[in-house]
Amino acid sequence: MELDDRKKRVLQAIVDDYVATNEPVGSKSLIERHNFQVSSATLRNDMAELERLGFIEKPHTSAGRIPSDRGYREYVDSLMKIDTLSQKEQQEIESRIAGTVDEATELIKNAAHTLSEATGFISLSMSPRLRKSFLKQIKLLMIEPGKALVVLVLSAGVVKDKIVRIPNFITDEQMMQISGAIEKNLTGKPLDEITLVTVETAAKDTEIPSALLRQVLYEAYTAIKQADQLSIYLEGEHKMLAFPDFSSMGRARDLLGTLSDSGMVAGYVNEMENQAAVSGKKDSYMIRIGQEIALEGLDDCSFITATYDMGDTVFGNIGVIGPKRMDYSSVISKMDFVKKKLNEELKKLT
Amino acid sequence: MELDDRKKRVLQAIVDDYVATNEPVGSKSLIERHNFQVSSATLRNDMAELERLGFIEKPHTSAGRIPSDRGYREYVDSLMKIDTLSQKEQQEIESRIAGTVDEATELIKNAAHTLSEATGFISLSMSPRLRKSFLKQIKLLMIEPGKALVVLVLSAGVVKDKIVRIPNFITDEQMMQISGAIEKNLTGKPLDEITLVTVETAAKDTEIPSALLRQVLYEAYTAIKQADQLSIYLEGEHKMLAFPDFSSMGRARDLLGTLSDSGMVAGYVNEMENQAAVSGKKDSYMIRIGQEIALEGLDDCSFITATYDMGDTVFGNIGVIGPKRMDYSSVISKMDFVKKKLNEELKKLT
DNA sequence: TGTTGGCACTCAGGTGAGCCGAGTGCTAAT
DNA sequence: ATTAGCACTCGGCTCACCTGAGTGCCAACA
Numbered sequence: 188m189e190l191d192d193r194k195k196r197v198l199q200a201i202v203d204d205y206v207a208t209n210e211p212v213g214s215k216s217l218i219e220r221h222n223f224q225v226s227s228a229t230l231r232n233d234m235a236e237l238e239r240l241g242f243i244e245k246p247h248t249s250a251g252r253i254p255s256d257r258g259y260r261e262y263v264d265s266l267m268k269i270d271t272l273s274q275k276e277q278q279e280i281e282s283r284i285a286g287t288v289d290e291a292t293e294l295i296k297n298a299a300h301t302l303s304e305a306t307g308f309i310s311l312s313m314s315p316r317l318r319k320s321f322l323k324q325i326k327l328l329m330i331e332p333g334k335a336l337v338v339l340v341l342s343a344g345v346v347k348d349k350i351v352r353i354p355n356f357i358t359d360e361q362m363m364q365i366s367g368a369i370e371k372n373l374t375g376k377p378l379d380e381i382t383l384v385t386v387e388t389a390a391k392d393t394e395i396p397s398a399l400l401r402q403v404l405y406e407a408y409t410a411i412k413q414a415d416q417l418s419i420y421l422e423g424e425h426k427m428l429a430f431p432d433f434s435s436m437g438r439a440r441d442l443l444g445t446l447s448d449s450g451m452v453a454g455y456v457n458e459m460e461n462q463a464a465v466s467g468k469k470d471s472y473m474i475r476i477g478q479e480i481a482l483e484g485l486d487d488c489s490f491i492t493a494t495y496d497m498g499d500t501v502f503g504n505i506g507v508i509g510p511k512r513m514d515y516s517s518v519i520s521k522m523d524f525v526k527k528k529l530n531e532e533l534k535k536l537t
Numbered sequence: 538m539e540l541d542d543r544k545k546r547v548l549q550a551i552v553d554d555y556v557a558t559n560e561p562v563g564s565k566s567l568i569e570r571h572n573f574q575v576s577s578a579t580l581r582n583d584m585a586e587l588e589r590l591g592f593i594e595k596p597h598t599s600a601g602r603i604p605s606d607r608g609y610r611e612y613v614d615s616l617m618k619i620d621t622l623s624q625k626e627q628q629e630i631e632s633r634i635a636g637t638v639d640e641a642t643e644l645i646k647n648a649a650h651t652l653s654e655a656t657g658f659i660s661l662s663m664s665p666r667l668r669k670s671f672l673k674q675i676k677l678l679m680i681e682p683g684k685a686l687v688v689l690v691l692s693a694g695v696v697k698d699k700i701v702r703i704p705n706f707i708t709d710e711q712m713m714q715i716s717g718a719i720e721k722n723l724t725g726k727p728l729d730e731i732t733l734v735t736v737e738t739a740a741k742d743t744e745i746p747s748a749l750l751r752q753v754l755y756e757a758y759t760a761i762k763q764a765d766q767l768s769i770y771l772e773g774e775h776k777m778l779a780f781p782d783f784s785s786m787g788r789a790r791d792l793l794g795t796l797s798d799s800g801m802v803a804g805y806v807n808e809m810e811n812q813a814a815v816s817g818k819k820d821s822y823m824i825r826i827g828q829e830i831a832l833e834g835l836d837d838c839s840f841i842t843a844t845y846d847m848g849d850t851v852f853g854n855i856g857v858i859g860p861k862r863m864d865y866s867s868v869i870s871k872m873d874f875v876k877k878k879l880n881e882e883l884k885k886l887t
Numbered sequence: 888t889g890t891t892g893g894c895a896c897t898c899a900g901g902t903g904a905g906c907c908g909a910g911t912g913c914t915a916a917t
Numbered sequence: 918a919t920t921a922g923c924a925c926t927c928g929g930c931t932c933a934c935c936t937g938a939g940t941g942c943c944a945a946c947a
Contacts, residue, residue, distance in 0.1 A: 213939050226891050231940070249897045249939050290700050326678065330690050338688070338698075340680050346700055348688075350640050424774070425793035428786060436784055443775035563910050576920050581911070599910050599926045 190240075190261075196223070197233050198242055199266045202254045206512055209431055211251030256477035256511070259489070263474055263515050270520040277524060280305060284528045291315070291345060291497065291536055296420055298495075298529040299505050303423035305521045308509035309446070310422050311492070313456055315503040317341055317415040318379040325373060327366035327407065329359050335403075337410035341378070343497040344537050347414040351406035354399050361395050365403055368393050378415045383408045419453035421446055421508075432487050432510040441484025446508075455482055456492060456504055471526075472519055477511045487511055491518060493526040497533050505529065540590075540611075546573070547583050548592055549616045552604045556862050559781055561601030606827035606861070609839070613824055613865050620870040627874060630655060634878045641665070641695055641847065641886055646770055648845075648879040649855050653773035655871045658859035659796070660772050661842070663806055665853040667691055667765040668729040675723060677716035677757065679709050685753075687760035691728070693847040694887050697764040701756035704749050711745050715753055718743050728765045733758045769803035771796055771858075782837050782860040791834025796858075805832055806842060806854055821876075822869055827861045837861055841868060843876040847883050855879065 190198070200221045204212040214227040214234060223230060234252055237243050242258035245251075254262065272280075283301045288294050295312045303310035324340035333355040338348045353362075372389035373381060386408045390400060424443055433439040446452060463473050475490040485508075492506030505526060507518060540548070550571045554562040564577040564584060573580060584602055587593045592608035595601075604612065622630075633651045638644050645662050653660035674690035683705040688698045703712075722739035723731060736758045740750060774793055783789040796802060813823050825840040835858075842856030855876060857868060 211939090215939075225889095228891055228893090229889080232890085235941075245940085247898065249899075249937095251939065289702055324680065328676065328688065330674065330696065331694075334694070336688065336690075336696055338678065338686065340686075344681075344684070346680065346686055346698075348696075348698060350696055352639055423797070425790060425797050428790040428793060434786055436778060436786060436789075439786075439789070440775065440778040443778060447773070447775045561910085565910075575918095578920055578922090579918080582919085585912080595911085597927065599908095599928070601910065 190237075193223070193225075194233050194237060195266060196221075197230060198237055198254075198258060198261060201234075201237075201243055201252055202258065202262045202266070205253050206514055209512065211246055211253050213251035216251070256479060259476045259511060259515075260479075263476070267516045269523075270516045272520055272524055276305070276521070280521070280524055281528055284525065284532060286532075289536070291343070291533060294532055294536070295495065295503065295505065295529065296422075298525050299420060299422055302505060302507055302522060302525050303426070305525070306507050306509065306518050307423075307426055307429075308507045308513070308518070309424055309427060311452070311456065311504070311506050311508060312420045313453060313504040314416075314418045314420075315343065315345065315495075315497050315501050316417065317343075317345060317501060319377050319500040320345065320415075321375055321377045321499070322373050322381070322411075323375075325366070325370050325407070325411075327362050327369075327403070329362050332356070335362060335406075337407055339411060339414050341414070342499045343501040345497075345501075347410075349410040349413060351410060353403050353406060357395075357399055357403065361399070362403075364393050365390055365395060365400065365407075369404075369407060378411065381408075381411055386411070417453050417457055419449050419456065421449060421452065427510070430510050432512055438484065438487060442488065445482050445484040451482065455480075456490075456506070459490070459492065460494070460504060471523060474515075489513060489515075491515075491522060493522050495526055495529050495533065498537055540587075543573070543575075544583050544587060545616060546571075547580060548587055548604070548608060548611060551584075551587075551593060551602055552608065552612045552616070555603050556864055559862065561596055561603050563601035566601070606829065609826045609861055609865075610829075613826070617866045619873075620866045622870055622874055626655070626871070630871070630874055631878055634875065634882060636882075639886070641693070641883060644882055644886070645845065645853065645855065645879065646772075648875050649770060649772055652855060652857055652872060652875050653776070655875070656857050656859065656868050657773075657776055657779075658857045658863070658868070659774055659777060661802070661806065661854070661856050661858060662770045663803060663854040664766075664768045664770075665693065665695065665845075665847055665851050666767065667693075667695060667851060669727050669850040670695065670765075671725055671727045671849070672723050672731070672761075673725075675716070675720050675757070675761075677712050677719075677753070679712045682706070685712060685756075687757055689761060689764050691764070692849045693851040695847075695851075697760075699760040699763060701760060703753050703756065707745075707749055707753065711749070712753075714743050715740055715745060715750065715757075719754075719757060728761060731758075731761055736761075767803050767807060769799050769806065771799060771802065777860070780860050782862055788834065788837060792838065795832050795834040801832065805830075806840075806856070809840070809842065810844070810854060821873060824865075839863060839865075841865075841872060843872050845876055845879050845883065848887055 200217055201212050214230040217230055218227050241255055242261055243252040244255045246253060280301055284298055288297060299310040299312035320341045320343050323342055326338045328336040328338060330336055333352060335353045336348055336350055340346050368390045386404050390404055424446055427433050427442060428439055433442060459473055472491060472493045477486055480490055487510055488508055489511040490506060490508055492504045494502050494504055496502045507522060550567055551562050564580040567580055568577050591605055592611055593602040594605045596603060630651055634648055638647060649660040649662035670691045670693050673692055676688045678686040678688060680686055683702060685703045686698055686700055690696050718740045736754050740754055774796055777783050777792060778789055783792060809823055822841060822843045827836055830840055837860055838858055839861040840858055842854045844852050844854055846852045857872060
């Protein structure tokens, strides 16, 4: 079922107008704004057809039409043309991202911040997926009796650390020994191939009493595992309250309530990424619209995410969450540009 | 100007009722709920007097009275009696805080989380003020050419680190040398006594070419300074949307908008703490009500904070932000208990 | 077959009148 | 100092009404 040309134009015009005005758009106002060379009655027929096909819907009988989720979907998939950013916008974004910080995590958050400022929506950033990155260094640093710091240096220039408890009477030299042994045997291994067993065998030719050893190794292991946990960072939640789309308080509460469970959101974004990966259609961005989003309270939102890249199969996501009634073209072009700049900066860091 | 006994009771009853019902309270309903041994007309006289004195006010002519900021102030200062928590509540809180994590930062966030859950309000936690804490260890760890990790171990068991850039051709041994020299000379110094000069003199008897040295020392210095920066963590913002007090969307937006600038909030809490310190009346908690709060959009809120303690004059704050129409007694008792448990746990960590 | 003008119908939202009731201030009596 | 009584206020609710933008459908036309 293909839409004929005029119907496409009609759908496009409806989305554009509705996004711009936040009012259901009727056949008459459609004629006024766009110069279709036909009468309003003809458009009414087209609109009836579009409604039958599920692209648009009526809030109530005697109102204009608004795009349905499917209508937005059609719009982003084949109707819209992506904006190019003005020089000024590009500069604005560039100056915020370029050369600001030396650390990947900060850089990524910074990019997300820029994105939120540029779009006026909520921005999100996911920490890099480190499963596939490999260990470049691991150090156990004695802090005080019973307490040590595990420092991991991963490929892609990421550093993680964690304070752990260790047996009280372990000595500084013993720790150095363990540290050295682990490092020697684990360096170069991808994180997802490191198991408790790997860690234990890595340290088996030290002369530390095994009771002591076990606990230290276990803590080192959990530190490693913890390093590849995904975390998400959201910013600009309050901006959603400014949109009439969420003026009903109930919706606003549901939305912010769901977003406050960052673990859930992170899981969802992760799943989006995975699905995109298996489906093979790895676009430069991913979009989920309205009900397509399997999170409570996000029916009126859209998710748009992109992937940033840190080399060595290490990557993560940045994105925005906005009302589904948004200017997709503008948002996507902004996100694309931010992503590009972010990737450039990340490359410089390695 | 002292209130006579009955007027005190009237004010107290008005606050209690208004907090419970969120409706302006009138003379008649006051008689019904509380057994004053006088007529409603008498109460009306009292209420007129209380209004003249600024403790209560009318939303409009023909409505009951609601407490003014000053009324709440009088209430918390001299009228309310602090609840004691039920066994069950105590256990609930205790089980969430006790023995959960090994790291101070996590523990504090966790306490704040518990507080938000227990009260249903926004909770806040400030990072410990480390200016007065002293350096127990400082290590420079070579990560890769051009990049190093500065690890600081402070008294009170806090560990901070930062990735810094260093000259590319500096060697591992040179780093160790610098690291050793700094550590030897700076250990035991309070953070606020460490300046760039201190750091530079600490390393002056190494044999590293001074051009290289300078950059490393500078980076080490910024890492140290960065360690005592205050940071704040807010949680549960979305919960405020559930209160009728913020149902007007405009207010909600102002509130969340202001809170999204965490630097500003941190600065404010810090200032509160300082003022309490100089005024000398160091209570177990601090309260700011309504307009007393010098932050935009918080006119309808109250801040309640307490101080946690990590020994060695290192301390920070936890607290809640809720509608000023809140059950102060219950909130304060909860916060007090959480604070107590947090302090106990922090003590165990050192 | 696609397009058009015309017409009856629908319905959300705004307006204004009217009523209700909780609450007040004031006054005169106790 | 307290109380009973009374006139007055005013926010909020309900109801009826109107308006206007928009629709669906039909008959006519190219």
